Amino acid sequence: MTGSLTVVGLGPGRAELTTPAASAALADATDLIGYGPYLDRIVAAPAGQRRHASDNRVELDRARHALELAASGKSVAVVSGGDPGVFAMAAAVFEAIEAGPAEWRALDIRVEPGVTAMLAAAAEIGAPLGSDFCAISLSDNLKSWTTITRRLEAACVGDFVIALYNPLSKARPHQLGEAFDILRRHKSPSSVIVMVRAAGSGEMRRITTTLGEVDPNKADMRTLVLIGSSATRLIARDGGEPWIYTPRREELAP
Ligand code: SAH
Helix, strand or coil: CCCCCEEEEEECCCCCCCCCHHHHHHHHHHHHEEEEHHHHHCCCCCCCCCEEEECCCHHHHHHHHHHHHCCCCCEEEEECCCCCCCHHHHHHHHHHHHCCCCHHHHHHEEEEEECCCCHHHHHHHHCCCCEEEEEEECCCCCCCHHHHHHHHHHHHHHHEEEEEEEEEEEEEEHHHHHHHHHHHHHHHCCCCEEECCCCCCCEEEEEEECCCCCCHCCHHHHHHEEEEECCCCEEEEECEEEEEEEECCCHHHC
């Protein structure tokens, strides 16, 4: 019997933001694999379903384990927060397949998309991604800091709105501050910055500031940092957080 493996995106937090297709894939699985806190978000479990919690660092080992289970005939769901293809497990699964035994290529492999942090964060604050944007992970676990700084500079040259994932961690507390230093060399100090923590989860917190004033220590690993382009605007509101948007029409840019 040939098993299956679905890489499932749980979305940013609130249950309503998990797609019905993702929920169906979770309900159909005999085995769930993922980082413990993501598995904890899945409350309903069919009888007999097994959970394999792992730590968050060993993605490739987890992918191989999932493929071995699927090859033994199981229906496996590998879970990620947000979208599984954005800085998450789906790429690790395909990397393992490419380097693995030929029989893995015969498995029924699917990816169920989810609402990624960048989209959930954007929706919390307005429409910052209305024009061209890019996403950069600041984690240098799997790529060099030199690559990251080169991409930050290129994003500035392109005047993209920038979404920063993995802004910092205990192991690398200084990277967000260094990233802001690089951005300051290329962008106006008045550039809008919004740090959105726990977007789409019911516990959302946001800090709206500028590149000149931003404090990198206000971010943590549940924070998505959005950096405006030169066109990104702020609409002030009495007694409320401002809306942030990037117009699609270029002539509205300052
Ligand atoms: N696959 C995930 C991203 C994994 S990388 C997705 O598509 O969202 C982990 C990083 O995503 C975190 O460090 C943080 O920068 C961001 N992140 C994940 N969930 C978030 C949320 N609910 N709110 C804000 N940022 C989040």
